[in-house]
Amino acid sequence: MKLNRLSSTDATFDEALHALLAFESTQDETVNNTVNHILTDIKKRGDDALLDYTRRFDHLELSSISEVELPKSDWQHALQRLQTAEREALEQAAQRIRLYHEKQLSQSWQYTEPDGTLLGQKITALDRVGLYVPGGKASYPSSVLMNAIPAKVAGVNELIMVVPTPHGEKNDLVLAAAAIAAVDRIFTIGGAQAIGALAYGTGIIPKVDKIVGPGNAYVAAAKRFVFGLVGIDMVAGPSEILVICDGNIDPDWIAMDLFSQAEHDEQAQAILLCPHQDFLDAVAASITRQLEAMPRKEVIRASLEARGALIKVRDLEEACLIANRIAPEHLELSVSNPEQWIDKLKHAGAIFMGHHTCEALGDYCAGPNHVLPTSGTARFSSPLGVYDFQKRTSLIQVSPQSASTLGTIAATLARGEGLQAHAMSAEFRCK
């Protein structure tokens, strides 16, 4: 296979790195046109359009719209059908994710000024949230846990899950995860039509306040379109891993860490930064050797050839600078003293510290969320968390004494803006 081998001292390094990072699939014009058409149709024809698109894209023939909802007994049976090991793994992962996210709960606060004015911030959970669970090419029970648990920890009243079931095939692990995470309702719909149904509401699908959860390019484009009418978590791009390594580890481990994100899809990104040429060569050899045994080898190969790279850096200091430029979704700091480098790393969705912390643990059960900013957006955004399901309302209760002081300030500023009613409203309350 043709691996991209770069060195930070090459004259063309910046250009080569820029080319590797370029990714624009959710902006694709054909996808946007299709999604626009689907959303308009869902808005206009509601449930009838939903049935038509579910038939067309998921090959699911339903005789009546009521069949898109899965009764709760179905998910409970799915949970009971699981092998003990699978059920225990889901429950243990759920427990760790819950404990971690409970730390994120924000509380309302208020304070009173000396003249009796009270100021504060009231925290309220969102009323109704839609959770998109992908189901086109693969199933993601871990994503059910990662989205539903923080929502429930925040106190969301009603959590509506949608998941496509191509040819009517339901995934027991996905349904069992929904039961464990206490989702409220499940509908077997997917793609842009599911996002439209959640955003506008149809006869059967209730309109939600916010839509969360990852999906393919159609789902991502639909979320962009409905943003504003409803809230969205983020528009997640393909998975990314960046490994900074000191070379003191088995190269097979690092090659497999790169595969672990490359196997998600052809556009996933896997980059290794290391100061030691012999270690980079050993990882390259390991990639070639281990790839043949991987069930998803064609996806891994395509991803590594298009957007993967093994990069020789001058030292770990420079590796941190390059990592900050890339702002990866996942950053493995595979070095002996990871704490030493943390202050230098400013932009990453999640940092996995030390030789024993592989990124895959974070995908399933470490505790922190696996829904993370991609495509460089870690420069300004954060992992999905409880805070995404809570909103803040300001509280202001002005004492009679303060009404005079504040009223004078406000009236002066209001007249400066030419707003007479503002000024008079404040002055009426001045003593």
Ligand SMILES: NC(=O)c1ccc[n+]([C@@H]2O[C@H](COP(=O)([O-])OP(=O)(O)OC[C@H]3O[C@@H](n4cnc5c(N)ncnc54)[C@H](O)[C@@H]3O)[C@@H](O)[C@H]2O)c1
């Ligand atoms: N970032 C994360 O945390 C995370 C987690 C899990 C999955 N993912 C990503 O989510 C994505 C899941 O994609 P998927 O395809 O498996 O499932 P999906 O559920 O996102 O998409 C399937 C739906 O796409 C629609 N669709 C397919 N082809 C279409 C077409 N030609 N026209 C209109 N609509 C069409 C159909 O409605 C179908 O139901 C992957 O890219 C995966 O990497 C990300």
Ligand SMILES: N[C@H](CO)Cc1c[nH]c[nH+]1
């Ligand atoms: N790595 C993905 C997020 O980038 C999440 C995931 C789900 N299953 C396995 N991995």
Ligand SMILES: [Zn+2]
């Ligand atoms: Zn993953």
